[in-house]
Amino acid sequence: MANSVEIKHLDLNFGAVNVLKDLNLEIAEGEFLVLLGSSGCGKSTLLNCIAGLLEVSDGQIFIKGNNVTWAEPSDRGIGMVFQSYALYPQMTVRGNLSFGLKNAKFPKAEIEKRIAEAADILQIQPLLDRKPAALSGGQRQRVAIGRALVRDVDVFLFDEPLSNLDAKLRADLRVELKRLHNQLENTMIYVTHDQVEAMTLADRIAIMKGGKIMQLGSPDEIYNRPENIYVADFIGSPSMNFFDGEVVGNHFKGGDLDLPLDGYTFGPGGAVDGKAVIGIRPEHIITGELVAGAPVKLEVPVELVEPMGSDTLVYGTLNGQALRIRMDGQARVSLGDSLPIGIDPSRASLFDKASELRL
Amino acid sequence: MAVTDTGRMDVGAKRPSRLFKNMTAKIAAIPMIATALVVFIGCTAWTIYHSFTRSRLLPAPDKWTGLQNYDRLWSENRWLVSIENLAIFGSCSLVLSLVIGFILAALLDRKIRFENTIRTIILYPFALSFVVTGLVWQWLLNPDLGLQNVVRSWGWETFTFDPLNNADIVIYGILIAGIWQGSGFVMVLMLAGMRGIDEDVWKASRVEGIPTWKTYIFIVIPMMRPVFVTALVIISAGIIKVYDLVVAQTSGGPGIASEVPAKYVIDKMFGSQNLGLGFAASTMMLLSVLVVLIPWAYLEFGGKKER
Ligand SMILES: Nc1ncnc2c1ncn2[C@@H]1O[C@H](COP(=O)(O)OP(=O)(O)OP(=O)(O)O)[C@@H](O)[C@H]1O
Numbered sequence: 006m007a008n009s010v011e012i013k014h015l016d017l018n019f020g021a022v023n024v025l026k027d028l029n030l031e032i033a034e035g036e037f038l039v040l041l042g043s044s045g046c047g048k049s050t051l052l053n054c055i056a057g058l059l060e061v062s063d064g065q066i067f068i069k070g071n072n073v074t075w076a077e078p079s080d081r082g083i084g085m086v087f088q089s090y091a092l093y094p095q096m097t098v099r100g101n102l103s104f105g106l107k108n109a110k111f112p113k114a115e116i117e118k119r120i121a122e123a124a125d126i127l128q129i130q131p132l133l134d135r136k137p138a139a140l141s142g143g144q145r146q147r148v149a150i151g152r153a154l155v156r157d158v159d160v161f162l163f164d165e166p167l168s169n170l171d172a173k174l175r176a177d178l179r180v181e182l183k184r185l186h187n188q189l190e191n192t193m194i195y196v197t198h199d200q201v202e203a204m205t206l207a208d209r210i211a212i213m214k215g216g217k218i219m220q221l222g223s224p225d226e227i228y229n230r231p232e233n234i235y236v237a238d239f240i241g242s243p244s245m246n247f248f249d250g251e252v253v254g255n256h257f258k259g260g261d262l263d264l265p266l267d268g269y270t271f272g273p274g275g276a277v278d279g280k281a282v283i284g285i286r287p288e289h290i291i292t293g294e295l296v297a298g299a300p301v302k303l304e305v306p307v308e309l310v311e312p313m314g315s316d317t318l319v320y321g322t323l324n325g326q327a328l329r330i331r332m333d334g335q336a337r338v339s340l341g342d343s344l345p346i347g348i349d350p351s352r353a354s355l356f357d358k359a360s361e362l363r364l
Numbered sequence: 365m366a367v368t369d370t371g372r373m374d375v376g377a378k379r380p381s382r383l384f385k386n387m388t389a390k391i392a393a394i395p396m397i398a399t400a401l402v403v404f405i406g407c408t409a410w411t412i413y414h415s416f417t418r419s420r421l422l423p424a425p426d427k428w429t430g431l432q433n434y435d436r437l438w439s440e441n442r443w444l445v446s447i448e449n450l451a452i453f454g455s456c457s458l459v460l461s462l463v464i465g466f467i468l469a470a471l472l473d474r475k476i477r478f479e480n481t482i483r484t485i486i487l488y489p490f491a492l493s494f495v496v497t498g499l500v501w502q503w504l505l506n507p508d509l510g511l512q513n514v515v516r517s518w519g520w521e522t523f524t525f526d527p528l529n530n531a532d533i534v535i536y537g538i539l540i541a542g543i544w545q546g547s548g549f550v551m552v553l554m555l556a557g558m559r560g561i562d563e564d565v566w567k568a569s570r571v572e573g574i575p576t577w578k579t580y581i582f583i584v585i586p587m588m589r590p591v592f593v594t595a596l597v598i599i600s601a602g603i604i605k606v607y608d609l610v611v612a613q614t615s616g617g618p619g620i621a622s623e624v625p626a627k628y629v630i631d632k633m634f635g636s637q638n639l640g641l642g643f644a645a646s647t648m649m650l651l652s653v654l655v656v657l658i659p660w661a662y663l664e665f666g667g668k669k670e671r
């Protein structure tokens with residue numbers, strides 16, 4: 006598939022502060038790419054560079070094969086949607102949708118047609134003659150999306166578009182965005198710090214930290230095969246349990262843990278003896294009747310129980326460290342119990358202690 | 365008020381009277397409200413009443429003369445010139461200081477370097493009193509000391525620029541000083557307004573390819589409406605009471621060519637000891653303010669309820 010957006014060796018400095026460092030990224034035609042990372046990691050900065058709102062310090066940006074590194078934002082074939090909606094408050098919805106087109110001297114009939122189409126797709130026909138102040142947050146964000154839609158752009162850029170909405174509306178609009186992407190098949194680049202949004206929307210996720218991409222992969226890869234400790238820790242809630250130890254022979258040994266690694270799929274480097282960290286997701290710890298069939302069996306004391314309805318979070322202790330376990334919502338566990346658990350090393354992640362990279 | 369079986373008053377059952385809401389705040393505001401009533405309304409009424417008498421000196425209850433003072437006022441050439449000057453000075457300085465102030469603010473808003481320095485320099489005139497401004501510009505516009513002299517010394521011997529001594533254009537000489545003083549203030553107001561505009565709106569308009577000037581005119585200015593209203597009210601108030609600038613620059617001359625209403629009022633009250641006439645003139649000034657203010661207030665506050 007052809008690349009829709011290509012970023013080569015991108016550097017960006019704010020004065021003396023280096024925010025993006027030698028960043029490379031290729032985004033396929035029609036792909037939904039999510040940039041995910043904690044606050045201040047440079048997601049918005051990267052998006053603004055792609056949009057042309059920031060001058061890059063070094064490197065190149067291609068959109069649809071054209072080098073747009075120095076092109077004006079309006080000449081790049083991109084549309085952008087902001088967290089604060091950024092609607093023009095004194096204009097009606099219709100005015101907001103048509104302002105850019107009028108400025109580009111589109112014929113009246115064409116403008117009308119495009120507005121009607123966009124309004125139809127986004128279901129905002131009844132709102133066309135209202136001012137933004139008379140709209141709800143979700144409706145405003147739909148209008149903001151419409152503003153990109155009418156311009157018929159190649160690439161949609163979203164900067165945390167749902168962050169200002171309440172939880173219920175966010176979930177609704179998330180589903181709608183997914184539907185919109187399926188319908189339009191445009192390339193979309195979406196910035197968020199919400200894991201759920203990232204996991205549900207993305208074809209691929211780029212996890213960023215300090216201006217670098219820590220891992221780029223499908224949600225499945227990111228979740229099941231994190232490439233380093235940062236990604237492993239960042240994704241998943243509650244987060245992964247980490248235990249220090251050593252790889253010796255074909256075993257991981259650390260305190261009470263002695264895990265055979267026969268089932269574990271090592272990366273290209275293969276199994277190398279040495280200090281290591283093992284990461285086990287709370288939901289991958291086997292409990293209940295299934296423990297009998299688990300490759301490794303242990304017992305841990307229960308220290309805290311958090312019933313959450315759909316599931317129950319249990320905090321135990323292992324190797325003197327807190328161990329988070331996600332159990333079924335129906336599970337009956339009480340404080341002080343000794344809980345039998347099982348661990349399946351094939352679902353765990355092993356990292357080199359020094360480099361923090363996946364083994 | 366509902367009394368329940370237990371005999372306790374059901375305090376939550378009735379909407380509390382609006383009069384007693386925020387009682388403390390209202391009590392605290394009483395002295396200010398009283399002052400406002402006595403000083404503003406009381407003195408205004410007192411002034412208006414005396415404008416219908418032949419009062420000459422303070423405190424002076426005197427014979428009721430009806431509209432005689434007003435007749436005299438409107439037949440006096442000096443008053444008519446004052447009104448005409450105020451109209452010219454007012455409309456020009458209103459428009460120009462808004463436009464210049466806005467443009468300066470827009471230029472500063474484009475994230476230029478040395479913004480603080482430039483802002484301070486432009487705001488400086490506002491910190492000066494009108495008398496100082498007037499004197500400075502009297503020198504600058506003086507043919508022997510100021511601009512004319514400088515340009516002539518560059519070799520342009522026939523250059524003439526002497527507004528303060530030319531009865532036809534003297535009011536424009538005063539206008540220059542007024543704008544020099546006022547636009548810095550407008551600029552700071554506008555700049556604050558512009559800084560309040562969401563950065564993302566600018567980004568959105570750039571992504572759509574809308575030129576900067578169009579963004580200012582169609583998006584930024586409409587969003588800054590409250591700032592414009594504030595600036596308008598403050599400048600207008602300054603214009604109507606303009607007095608010291610004229611006294612410092614021309615003392616109303618040459619002849620009566622640069623007289624303004626406020627100066628007329630002061631001269632009549634304290635110069636010619638004709639309180640009644642002075643009050644009649646100030647009543648006319650009040651009336652002209654109301655003529656502007658009432659329709660505006662109606663549009664601004666009355667119109668909102670319908671929406
Ligand atoms: N105009 C600027 N001048 C200097 N530094 C800046 C500027 N804008 C951003 N930065 C810095 O660049 C880094 C990345 O900022 P950016 O806005 O891209 O973060 P982000 O990942 O979008 O975070 P968030 O999730 O909070 O929006 C931050 O450390 C920030 O302090």
Ligand SMILES: [Mg+2]
Nearest residue numbers: 048049050164
């Ligand atoms: Mg951001």
